[in-house]
Structures are given as C-alpha cells and as structure tokens.
Amino acid sequence: MALIEVKNLEKEYVNEAIVTHVLYNLNFKIDKGEFVAIMGPSGSGKSTLMHILGFLDKASGGQFIFNGRDVSTLHDDELAEMRSSQVGFVFQSFNLLPRTTVLENVILPLVYTSTPARKREELATTALNSVGLSHRLNFLPNQLSGGEKQRVAIARALVNDPAVIFADEPTGNLDSKSGLQVMQILQELNADGHTIILVTHEKYTAEHAKRILRIKDGEIISDELVANRQFATGAKELIK
Amino acid sequence: MNLLEQIRSVWRIIGRNKVRSFLTMLGIVIGVMAVIIVMSVGAGAQSLILNQIKGMGSNLIGILPGKADEKGPPASVMGVVITTLKTDDIKALVKDIPTLTAGTGYVKGAETINWGEQKTDTNFTGVSAEFIDVEDAPVERGRFFTEEEDRTAARVVVLGSSVAEDLFGDQDPLDKQIKIKKTLFNIIGVMKKRGSSGMQNQDNQVFVPLNTAQKLLLGINYVSFARVKVDRAENVDSAMEQMAFILRDRHKIDNPENDDFSIRSMAQGLDAVTSITNALKMFLAAIAAIALVVGGIGIMNIMLAAVQERTREIGLRKALGAKNRDIIIQFLVESITITLIGGIIGIILGILISYAVAKTAQGMGYNWDFVVSLSAIAVGCVVSVGVGLLFGIVPARRASRLDPIEALRHE
Ligand SMILES: Nc1ncnc2c1ncn2[C@@H]1O[C@H](COP(=O)(O)OP(=O)(O)OP(=O)(O)O)[C@@H](O)[C@H]1O
Numbered sequence A: 001m002a003l004i005e006v007k008n009l010e011k012e013y014v015n016e017a018i019v020t021h022v023l024y025n026l027n028f029k030i031d032k033g034e035f036v037a038i039m040g041p042s043g044s045g046k047s048t049l050m051h052i053l054g055f056l057d058k059a060s061g062g063q064f065i066f067n068g069r070d071v072s073t074l075h076d077d078e079l080a081e082m083r084s085s086q087v088g089f090v091f092q093s094f095n096l097l098p099r100t101t102v103l104e105n106v107i108l109p110l111v112y113t114s115t116p117a118r119k120r121e122e123l124a125t126t127a128l129n130s131v132g133l134s135h136r137l138n139f140l141p142n143q144l145s146g147g148e149k150q151r152v153a154i155a156r157a158l159v160n161d162p163a164v165i166f167a168d169e170p171t172g173n174l175d176s177k178s179g180l181q182v183m184q185i186l187q188e189l190n191a192d193g194h195t196i197i198l199v200t201h202e203k204y205t206a207e208h209a210k211r212i213l214r215i216k217d218g219e220i221i222s223d224e225l226v227a228n229r230q231f232a233t234g235a236k237e238l239i240k
Numbered sequence B: 001m002n003l004l005e006q007i008r009s010v011w012r013i014i015g016r017n018k019v020r021s022f023l024t025m026l027g028i029v030i031g032v033m034a035v036i037i038v039m040s041v042g043a044g045a046q047s048l049i050l051n052q053i054k055g056m057g058s059n060l061i062g063i064l065p066g067k068a069d070e071k072g073p074p075a076s077v078m079g080v081v082i083t084t085l086k087t088d089d090i091k092a093l094v095k096d097i098p099t100l101t102a103g104t105g106y107v108k109g110a111e112t113i114n115w116g117e118q119k120t121d122t123n124f125t126g127v128s129a130e131f132i133d134v135e136d137a138p139v140e141r142g143r144f145f146t147e148e149e150d151r152t153a154a155r156v157v158v159l160g161s162s163v164a165e166d167l168f169g170d171q172d173p174l175d176k177q178i179k180i181k182k183t184l185f186n187i188i189g190v191m192k193k194r195g196s197s198g199m200q201n202q203d204n205q206v207f208v209p210l211n212t213a214q215k216l217l218l219g220i221n222y223v224s225f226a227r228v229k230v231d232r233a234e235n236v237d238s239a240m241e242q243m244a245f246i247l248r249d250r251h252k253i254d255n256p257e258n259d260d261f262s263i264r265s266m267a268q269g270l271d272a273v274t275s276i277t278n279a280l281k282m283f284l285a286a287i288a289a290i291a292l293v294v295g296g297i298g299i300m301n302i303m304l305a306a307v308q309e310r311t312r313e314i315g316l317r318k319a320l321g322a323k324n325r326d327i328i329i330q331f332l333v334e335s336i337t338i339t340l341i342g343g344i345i346g347i348i349l350g351i352l353i354s355y356a357v358a359k360t361a362q363g364m365g366y367n368w369d370f371v372v373s374l375s376a377i378a379v380g381c382v383v384s385v386g387v388g389l390l391f392g393i394v395p396a397r398r399a400s401r402l403d404p405i406e407a408l409r410h411e
C-alpha cells in the first residue's frame, strides 16, 4: 500500500465569486521511504499541492488517501492530529518563533502531543544533535545564521518522528553552501528511512531527490526517477 | 501546552508593551479594588452599627426638635437651631408615660478647659441627673450630679476619662476646680472609660448639669435633643406614640403635619446609618462595574492586537499540530493571566485603602472594625478571572479560526 495516493485531485480557490482553478486532475502515488521533488515554475501550484498533502488545506475534488485513509472525510481536529503525528514541515522562511530559544522552538510540536514534559527536551536535543546544532540550544533565532535557522526548522520537523517531512523551497533563502548542508541533511534523513517531499523550482536542487514530479499550470507534466542524482556529501562537515 | 510556558509567554507580552499593559490593567485594578472596598467597608459599617446597638441598648428613644421628613434627618441635625424642645417636655414625658424609666435632654458646646496651667480642648455636655440611667454610663470615681444640683444649676462637673487623663495625669482630679468659660466648676466625679462605643468618642467630654449648661455656659432655655429609656424593648413603639401625643398636646399642635419634633427609636437611627452606608456601597459598586467593563474592553483590545501581531505564530502552531482548542486555551490563559495580575494588585490596594478607612474612622472615635474577609479576596479573584474569560473569549476564538495557510502567509 502506498503511503500517499492521489486520485483525480482538484483544487480551486473561491474568493468572492472569483474561482481560481489551481490543480487539475492529479494522479500519483508516493511510497514510504521515497524522496520526491515537486518541481515547477512559480505559480504552478507546488505549494498548494504540498499544503493538501500536509493536511493544511483540503482538496476541492478527487481523493487524497493517506495510509489507506481518505483524508477528505477528516474533521478539523483530526487533520490537526494528522499534522501533529504524521507530518513535519520545513518552510522557505524558517518560521521560528521569535524570542524563543532554539530548544523551545524544537519542543513546540511536542507540546501538542501526549509526550511527557521530561521526554520532550530529550527528543528535541536528539533532533538538534542530528542537524549539528547541539551547541546552539539556548540561542535565540535572531542570533542564528540563515542556514542554522533552517536546520533548527528541520530538527523541529523531525522531532515528532513523522511519516513524511515536507520541505517547501528549504534552500530558497540560503546561500549555496548552507543550501547544500540542508540538502545533505535531507538526504541523510531519507537514507535513515524518512519519506521526504521537497518543493523546489530549481532543477539542481530537485536532482538531490530520487524522483521528480514536474507540474506546470496545475498539471503533472512528467513523473520520473532522477538519472544523475546529486549527492551533497561533505557539505555537512563544514558545519563543525 | 503547559501552564508555566503559557504564563512565561504572557510575561513576555506584558514586558514588550509595559505601558499598554499597565493601562489595560488599570481598569481591572480599580474595579477589583472597588469590590474589595465595598465588601470591607460594608463589613466595617456593620460592625459600627452592631457596636452601637451593643453600646447604647435598643430600648432608647431619641427626640429631636423640628419635623423630620419621612426617612431623612430632621433639620436640627443639619445645623438649623430650633428652640421648641424644653427640659420640661422631657420631664413630663417620663412622668406621664409609665413605661419610660428615665430621660434626659442634651445640650453641647466646645470649650477650652483650664486647670491651673493645664488646658485641653473638649466638649461639654449638659444633661440631667438621669443621664447615667439613660445611657447606662458608669461613674468610676466620685459620683454623678444629683437632681438637686441640676435644679439649682450647681457648678459641678463630671469628667470623661480621657479628659481626666489629659488634665490630671496621675493626680486625683476629685474636688479640684477647673475653669470652663471663666467659670469655676468643682469636679465631683470621673466617668468610666466607655471607649468609642456609639457614634462618637464618649470619653473626650465633660458633663455638667443641664440647667448649669443652659444658663451659665450657653444662655439658652431649650435642649438640642433628648433621649428617654423604655423599660422593655417591646414597649418602644407604644411609648413613641404616647410621646408624640403628649408633645403635640404640650406644644398645642392639632395636625401631625405641623409637628415641631421628631421621635426616633434607636433602630430607626440605625436605619439611617445603614441607608447611608448602603448608598456608599452602591456608588462604589457602580464604580467597580464601570471600571471592570472598561478594563475588560481594554483586555479585549490588547488581545485582539496580540492576535493580529501573532497571526504567523498561530498559523505555525496550527501547522505543527495545535487544535483550535489549544489556540483558544492559549489566548484565554494569556488574558486571564493579565486580568489576574491586575486583580491581585487591586486586591492589595483595596485592602490597604480599607485599612486606611478603618484607621481613620477609629481615629475619629468610631468603633469601626477593619475586616477583610477571605470571601472578599475570593470575589476579587473570581471577578478578575471572569473578566479575563469574558473579554478574552472573542479574541481567542478569532485566533483559533485563522486558516493556517493564510496565517503563515501573513506579513
Ligand atoms: N488563497 C488563494 N486564493 C486564490 N488563489 C490562490 C490562493 N493561494 C494560491 N493561489 C493561486 O494558486 C496558484 C498556485 O500557487 P502556489 O503558491 O501553489 O504556487 P507555487 O507553485 O508554490 O509558486 P512559488 O514557486 O512562487 O511558491 C497561484 O496562481 C496563486 O495565485
């Protein structure tokens, strides 16, 4: 059984009688352990698709089946529960809470779970360790570089041990070196068995994934495995 | 989300907007403070009334010259001099009404009293010999004056305990002579300390025979008020009726409309005090209500601004798994924390002010207890939490309904 299965998925936004059709008749499956890049030009609907797959938004038609469950039947609280337990997000603009330490930022998703308070700090520290930030636990976001912020965001995305990690243009606000570090971490997480869905408009970044789904104007124009996969090895050594 | 984290986050919000938070809290502070004062002053006034009943006994009837409007005070209390009530009226009442056991008229004045080089400012009160029966006022040393001394306007005086202390210290004042208004008086007794039982300090005055006070000290022939004592409390009402009847007869009044006196039982007098304190309580309660509503609107305002400022944070929390309920709780805890802090400040200020009121009243000789009940503090806390809840719910719901994607896109 596929982890994610999308059948005839449609999305349109309706704002005061103006209907914007964004996604048309999408069909694909993603299995556990995959590393998929969703690639396409600006405005093609990549983020919209990611929001639907990440339980943040609802499709207007078709089906999205996650782990055998039809997501369109879920209520708000159930969607929140799915976001809490099944997915982690990494955003282009980091979205760390200001004036809140690195450690507390990473603990945040655990606050909405039944994880006991003692365990939270331990899990967050482990997650920060795996992105090479164990020496920044008590820093505030405004004391971090862009690359460090994005690594905190990755730690926050994986602290719940989610089934899928979504990354929407995670390298978009970073210089190429920090971008490579982020890609290396994502590749390592994938090698450890995490399913990763990366949204990008850059071919080079997309080629770090194993498979690329190309979208244009809300339609899938190609879906193929990466022939010459890029490996961001060694970038992480620069961290230390 | 644990409470400690929540409160820390509120602390950050308050710290970020110190002036705004303070102004917001001000309404709550004033409101809760007023609540505490209302309850404390109410209890204090009650203690005053109870002490008064205890001190004076409930079978006293007062007579004031001048007609009283229904519940209001008679004109004589308001400083208008009315000369219609005479000593003979009182004597006639006690003689003609069998249930009356004693009665006295009162006249009062303020004078400087000299004993050699020593002097003190005090009040002198002219009363008849029956005064000590009417008010159950015990004499500590020496004796009270007699009817004979009253009738002959003898120059004798009985000192209140604090006057005796002020003038004579450790010495024995009996048979010494003091000067009141250039007239020498022989001290024949000292009253026992009565404390401040009743509406005024009973110890800082001297007693002289009524006739003496009228003729020698004041040059008048009327009394400014009178009290009679009824044998049993249940006879008070019938005695009052008979008194009115006799006084009308003596003053040749046909129509009760034209009464030139008013008769009040102690209970009625207390009613007046109660209605004054009740009016004060209503006034403070109105202030409390207005301040709390204003404070509540302030809280709503600051929380709406917080929701606006933190839209992205709300979107993020939702993306990370927060349910609508989690967001509501977060914002309610914040508004309640702010109002509770304001409430605690209000409780402290309210207690301090009530204490000051009690001390001032005690300093003025009133028997006013300082009472802050646990229930007043509980009411203060409940009110402040309630305001936080009531006015926090709108912003909290607004926050919880934000669409996570739009919230995350918010600039
Ligand atoms: N709430 C909305 N209401 C109406 N139209 C919307 C809304 N959100 C997105 N759109 C439209 O949907 C289309 C796809 O947007 P989306 O954000 O998914 O693009 P994208 O592929 O992620 O682009 P980019 O690479 O610039 O991030 C755009 O044309 C956008 O204007």
Ligand SMILES: [Mg+2]
Binding pocket: A046, A047, A048, A168
């Ligand atoms: Mg996008």
